[in-house]
Amino acid sequence: MDKHKTHFDILIAGSGFSGTLTALALHQSGFKVGVIERGAHPRFAIGESSTPIADMILRSISEKYDLRWLHNFSRYGSWQHSHPEIVCGIKRGFSYYKHYPGKSFSTNTCHDNELLVAASSSDERSDTNWLRADFDAYLVEKIKAYQIAYWEKSEITGAERINDRWAIQFNHAGEVFSLSCSFFIDATGGGKLAAQLFSVPSVSGDFHTHSFALFSHFENIPRWVSVLESRGISTKDYPYDPDFSALHHLLDEGWAWALRFNNERTSWGFVLDGRVPYLLQMNTEDLWQMLEQKYPDMKLILKDASLSEIPGRVISSGRLQRRLESAYGDGWVAMPHTIGFVDPLFSTGIAYSLAGMERVVEALCAHRDFGGSLAEQLRDYEQAVFAEIRLIDYLVAGAYKAMPYFRLFNAWSMLYFTFTILYERRRMKNLPVNYFLEADKPEVQKMVHTSYEELSRLTGKGFVTEQEEENFTDRIRQIIQPYNTAGLLNPGSKNMYFHTAAALD
Ligand SMILES: Cc1cc2nc3c(=O)[nH]c(=O)nc-3n(C[C@H](O)[C@H](O)[C@H](O)COP(=O)(O)OP(=O)(O)OC[C@H]3O[C@@H](n4cnc5c(N)ncnc54)[C@H](O)[C@@H]3O)c2cc1C
Structure with a gap:
């Protein structure tokens, strides 16, 4: 292929699961699609805890676009039967434990300091925690197998709209490329590319939630159930084992997540309330130590933990809330996680991304010449995503207020x-x-x-x-x-x- 002359119907920037699944659905619908990725797979990515809604959408995409293999990833059982080498974890539901400063976790027979909400009836039918490095890399191999053009380690430097076509420039392996496409999809998972190419700013001002996260992957995180058992806290009337769920430890200034994978690696993160001024003034190391000192069980859980090789460091997110001022424009659209994000609480991200992906693909399939009422449909999509962000923002902001x-x-x-x-x-x-x-x-x-x-x-x-x-x-x-x-x-x-x-x- 002469990469300098090739024309694509649709070029997609970003090869997270949103970019790759969108590429696959569009390819199966008859479009000529290419994907440009800045990084290289396998790579660390956050956003791991799936839900029944995400699984339903995966199944629906799998049927609608004849991607039958995708169905296997919608439940823990079929994932293990088909692809045990792609690491994931069992996620039976949402578990919450309330910790108080200076005290080890305690509760009573009415479970006054616990909340366990099962989302599935068995491990076989369970949702999953995705090891994104593995799952996303697998999806990239799939797009290659479907002969979708793919460039990684590629930095997009410009986009010019000429006569209903985009000329997309990017640098790859020291060479400057220019590809032409009729439509461009921004699936880069943040607002920076839209700001660069389309001058669309990303804003945070109108959110009720104000939070930031410190997170990484760890080895040697003990099972929470073993801590409970060592205290004589009974788990016999639990609906499932909380180590195989999205496990939340609620603190006064935020919360911690623990998502265990079946290779015993654990995704651990603190998400803190940015409205508390002293938290914003502390650096990552001091914050981590302060939380361990203040909450004895955080110290107990983390004392022997070591950073996993990938990413090998604690990542600090800065303020999480962001929203693009526009989600689409002449000849382009952004995917939901690129448009905006609130907070990981309630694990809405994957399902919200897939729900938006369904709408974008449907809109494009209904307007194969990218004309007619496509702009109206994309405006409806923008309204939907903005309304979803607003609702999630209320839900999360309320949860922070209630957390103490x-x-x-x-x-x-x-x-x-x-x-x-x-x-x-x-x-x-x-x-x-x-x-x-x-x-x-x-x-x-x-x-x-x-x-x-x-x-x-x-x-x-x-x-x-x-x-x-x-x-x-x-x-x-x-x-x-x-x-x-x-x-x-x-x-x-x-x-x-x-x-x-x-x-x-
Ligand atoms: C701290 C945190 C915790 C989260 N936890 C959860 C959770 O538990 N459950 C849940 O459902 N969701 C969670 N989310 C949300 C989740 O991360 C997103 O829903 C998900 O990652 C969206 O996938 P994506 O493919 O759209 O974007 P991403 O996963 O961000 O992928 C974007 C891709 O684009 C590439 N890219 C970036 N810039 C460029 C560029 N300029 N050119 C080309 N390529 C580019 C990146 O390298 C990457 O491969 C969390 C988010 C955060 C921030």
């Missing part, structure tokens, strides 16, 4: 689980899917806005009484009641939910 008061956190998080169930049910009934988490539904918006105001009033006083916690929990129980098919906040559940992913009646 576990009962409030517990009640608040049920809004997220309710919205996921609503969306899952829609998909399972084959109803047309609209916005991720039903972010366009007035009843969803009303639930979250009114509850957020109430929560802000309560926590804004600086203390919350037990009676106030109970009243707030009652309020959430009432408002989710019409949609609550999983017994959420049922007092008899004792914070242990055995299966919340939607099942059809």
